[in-house]
Amino acid sequence: MLYPQRFNQFTREHADTVAAISCGLLLFLGWFALHLGWLGLAFLLLPAAYVIGGYESAREGLTTLFKEKELDVDLLMIVAAIGAASLGLWRREYHLIIDGAILILIFAISGALEGYAMQRTERSIRSLMSLTPDTARVLLQGKEEEIPISQLKVGDEIVVKPGELIPTDGIILSGYSTLNQAAITGESLPVEKTVGAEVFAGTLNGYGALQIKVHKPAQSSLIQRVIRLVEQAQTEAPPSQEFIDRFEKGYAKVIVVAGILLATLPPFLWGWDWETTIYRALTFLVVASPCALMAAIMPTLLSGIANGARQGILFKNGAQLEKIGKVRAIAFDKTGTLTTGQLQVFQVITVSEYTQADVLKAAASVESYSEHPIGKAIVQAAGDLDLVGAIQVQAIPGQGIVGIAQEQQIIVGNAVFVQKYVTNLPEELREMAQSWEQQGKTVVWVAKNPTPSPSPQAGRGAGFDVMGVIAIADEVRSQAAATITRLKKLGVEQIVMLTGDNEETAHSVAKAVGIDQVYAQLLPEDKLDVIRLLQQKYQTVAMVGDGINDAPALAQASVGIAMGISGSDVALETADIVLMADKLEKIAVAMHLGRRSQSIVKQNIVVALGFIMLLLVGNFLGSINLPIGVIGHEGSTVLVTLSGLRLLK
Numbered sequence: 001m002l003y004p005q006r007f008n009q010f011t012r013e014h015a016d017t018v019a020a021i022s023c024g025l026l027l028f029l030g031w032f033a034l035h036l037g038w039l040g041l042a043f044l045l046l047p048a049a050y051v052i053g054g055y056e057s058a059r060e061g062l063t064t065l066f067k068e069k070e071l072d073v074d075l076l077m078i079v080a081a082i083g084a085a086s087l088g089l090w091r092r093e094y095h096l097i098i099d100g101a102i103l104i105l106i107f108a109i110s111g112a113l114e115g116y117a118m119q120r121t122e123r124s125i126r127s128l129m130s131l132t133p134d135t136a137r138v139l140l141q142g143k144e145e146e147i148p149i150s151q152l153k154v155g156d157e158i159v160v161k162p163g164e165l166i167p168t169d170g171i172i173l174s175g176y177s178t179l180n181q182a183a184i185t186g187e188s189l190p191v192e193k194t195v196g197a198e199v200f201a202g203t204l205n206g207y208g209a210l211q212i213k214v215h216k217p218a219q220s221s222l223i224q225r226v227i228r229l230v231e232q233a234q235t236e237a238p239p240s241q242e243f244i245d246r247f248e249k250g251y252a253k254v255i256v257v258a259g260i261l262l263a264t265l266p267p268f269l270w271g272w273d274w275e276t277t278i279y280r281a282l283t284f285l286v287v288a289s290p291c292a293l294m295a296a297i298m299p300t301l302l303s304g305i306a307n308g309a310r311q312g313i314l315f316k317n318g319a320q321l322e323k324i325g326k327v328r329a330i331a332f333d334k335t336g337t338l339t340t341g342q343l344q345v346f347q348v349i350t351v352s353e354y355t356q357a358d359v360l361k362a363a364a365s366v367e368s369y370s371e372h373p374i375g376k377a378i379v380q381a382a383g384d385l386d387l388v389g390a391i392q393v394q395a396i397p398g399q400g401i402v403g404i405a406q407e408q409q410i411i412v413g414n415a416v417f418v419q420k421y422v423t424n425l426p427e428e429l430r431e432m433a434q435s436w437e438q439q440g441k442t443v444v445w446v447a448k449n450p451t452p453s454p455s456p457q458a459g460r461g462a463g464f465d466v467m468g469v470i471a472i473a474d475e476v477r478s479q480a481a482a483t484i485t486r487l488k489k490l491g492v493e494q495i496v497m498l499t500g501d502n503e504e505t506a507h508s509v510a511k512a513v514g515i516d517q518v519y520a521q522l523l524p525e526d527k528l529d530v531i532r533l534l535q536q537k538y539q540t541v542a543m544v545g546d547g548i549n550d551a552p553a554l555a556q557a558s559v560g561i562a563m564g565i566s567g568s569d570v571a572l573e574t575a576d577i578v579l580m581a582d583k584l585e586k587i588a589v590a591m592h593l594g595r596r597s598q599s600i601v602k603q604n605i606v607v608a609l610g611f612i613m614l615l616l617v618g619n620f621l622g623s624i625n626l627p628i629g630v631i632g633h634e635g636s637t638v639l640v641t642l643s644g645l646r647l648l649k
Helices: 002-013 015-036 039-067 073-091 095-118 120-129 222-235 239-264 274-288 291-295 298-310 318-324 334-338 356-367 373-381 427-438 480-489 503-513 524-538 548-556 569-574 586-621 626-648
Strands: 135-140 143-148 157-160 170-174 177-180 191-193 210-214 313-315 329-333 339-350 391-396 400-405 408-413 442-449 465-476 494-498 517-519 541-545 559-563 577-579
Touching (some): 015 039, 039 073, 039 095, 073 095, 073 274, 274 586, 274 626, 291 586, 291 626, 298 313, 298 318, 298 586, 313 318, 313 586, 318 559, 329 334, 329 524, 334 339, 334 494, 334 503, 334 541, 339 356, 339 373, 339 427, 356 400, 356 408, 356 442, 356 465, 373 465, 427 442, 427 465, 427 503, 480 586, 494 503, 494 524, 524 548, 541 548, 548 559, 577 586, 586 626
Parallel strands (some): 329 494, 329 541, 494 517, 541 559
Antiparallel strands (some): 135 143, 157 210, 170 210, 391 400, 442 465
């Protein structure tokens, strides 16, 4: 029973693809039957290919005709295919039935590709929904009870234990912890939260238990707003798509009206006989069908997509390949995009009697017992040193950590914390620390006492010596500055940085990579507003990001670009282009591919329209018959297809 269920599920999820494959298979078998002279079998297989491959196009074309009173290319293709088949039956030139089936197959394949593109929004929303738990632990009369998040009310008190996701936005009533908000706000460091602070749904609680009061309905939480923004931005049709739709409708109207006139007027105007009139009208429908015009675009874009894939650039649809070549402004997220998103030791400064190894070894001996990201960065930097296990390790939230290693008491923490144990901080180290902090780096002081006190609270101010200071920073990607320079040379008019981080950190990173315009301390909807402002001025705008907080901006941007390795699932689903190896320099490669695709598409359109015009004029003058018309039609299609394949190089 399992295999039939899987087959049924596959056919439901990929109905358009199954229809295109079935149409192609039936077409091949029908052609083979005709080749062997088995007309009965061929007349059974080919109509099935028409029905299976053309059903969706016929349904959409007729729906548009009757409901919107509009003609589109879907209906035109069906009419042309049926016209070719009818003419083939009438004149017993059965190869024309094959030509009609090929037209239907081409449209069936296009419909399947379009269907996959339209599924992106649904997948994005499902990924967003997975960020929040289904239930929340609520305090009811002093007891904990799990209830669905949908049942939460304003004023409810919920409990969140260490390592759990925050289920909804709220205010902390009691407890202290660090929250990883990078996915929501873009802040590179976990944020310390205590009583009175606001927490967001979808953020990850650290080591402390929290009691939170719900202060807004669950559906109004930040993550729910992100979901709605993604839905809204992705369902808005871009101007280029609207233009293509209008062109198709106008083209179909002209061809259909011209076909009707050509099938009725010549006997009265020029004395043609009805057989000649109908023959030329049907030939007109075949040669005027837009296969060459459609082939002028898709093979080119698919070739560009394949080229990009070989270079680690994943284009999710062909439209974005075109758009990336038109980009005039680019917005970059900071954390995880321009930076690696991983904290690292930036620099170590020591007092004269200690070495950098001494400072790192002392700090790592106690930080090895900490789960804090800063501690992990210090331990990683001291990885090649022989660390000594510490005892009596105690972390003081928001301040630092103390412990005893090799019978010496070690203190690691911020300046305020260390000053409780050290009377005076060395002036040269204080100045360096202030300089680092102005650059947006986190500064950690290290001190030790050769005669350990029985507890961290005892012996303050006596016997402690400052060993040095450690600067912790989110590392800027090595290729970021070169990428920004290359994009400017390519003619990108505006490059900005959007981040939820603080002003100092944002400006320090922007200066390092060469970005002049910075928007800091932004929530997801703020990033979305900036993208809209850029679109008003520059029209085609790209957004490069990696986090959940970037999803609305990625969806709103003309081209959303996500980092493939560091990017969140939602960012990857929402974006139009994914840099599979997190190499920023590939953005410039993608722009070059986009510009080449535009050039080739324009060339192909000129060739396709030129062939159509020549065939139409030849048909009107009686210079061509239907086989020649089909050869010209199919030949132009093959020509522009081969032209599009140039982008594979």
